Amino acid sequence: MDTSAHCLNSLFAQLGLPGSDEAIAAFAAQHRVASDVLLHRAECWSPVQAQFIRDAMREDSDWAAAVDQLNALMHRA
Secondary structure (H helix, E strand, C coil), X not given: CCCCCCCHHHHHHHCCCCCCHHHHHHHXXXXXXXXXXXXXXXXXXXXXXHHHHHXXXXXXXXXXXXXXXXXXXXXXX
16 A cells, blocks of 8 residues: 655546646636635536545545645635
8 A cells, every 4th residue: 555645746647637737737727616615525526536535635645635735726816
């Protein structure tokens, strides 16, 4: 089992999305999330992606830090 910490780029790859810095910035800009919406409930996710994000945070998995970073990025005003 891989228990290493994961970066934002590898999180995007895990979610099946382009993982370059530019692609991540464009995705976050296009899919801003209101401050009262939980990240996994954002409309941009497929059900599988939303489940992965929710589980990563709920279980405090090795993906949690990268998901938290994505959460901050997508909730910026």
